Amino acid sequence: MGGNAFLLSIIYLVVGIGVEVARRFYPTRFVHQLSLSLDSLPARALEFVGALEPLRAAYLDGRVSDAQVRLLFGSTTIVVIFILAFVVGILVGGLRSYVERRAIRKASDRGHG
Structure with a gap:
């Protein structure tokens, strides 16, 4: 789970750097358009926690540089990827556990029948 999230984070950051250089x-x-697409995930996450408007205001006032915004967006994306990996891991682990318990229960029912 963590390894997949780490790999996905690295891929996202490499693609992001490539798009930024191309931009x-x-x-x-x-x-x-590709840059906007990559920015939509962290922008929505920051909006969800109420941090996008203060960031936008600070950027427009010149208190936050372009590089700082990129760094914050990249960090936010990594956090979102790890949270999603954790949630998916918990769901898959729970489902696997349920299926295994059910299989054991069926096997024990057959053994007693």
Whole structure:
């Protein structure tokens, strides 16, 4: 679970860095749309916890740099990925446990019949 989340985080960050480099040197419409797509996950997560508006205000006031916003978005995405991996791991583990208990129960019922 943790390994998959770590790998997914690394992939996301590498893609993000690639898109950011492309956005700075080859600012096409496609690259811009791709950048917005990558930013939507952390933006929604920050909005959910009430941190997007203060961040936006600080950015527009010049108190937060572009690099700081990128770092915060990247960190937020990593946190979201790990939370999702944890939740999925708990659900899959619970389902597996349920199926195993049910199989054991059926096997013991057959043995006593």
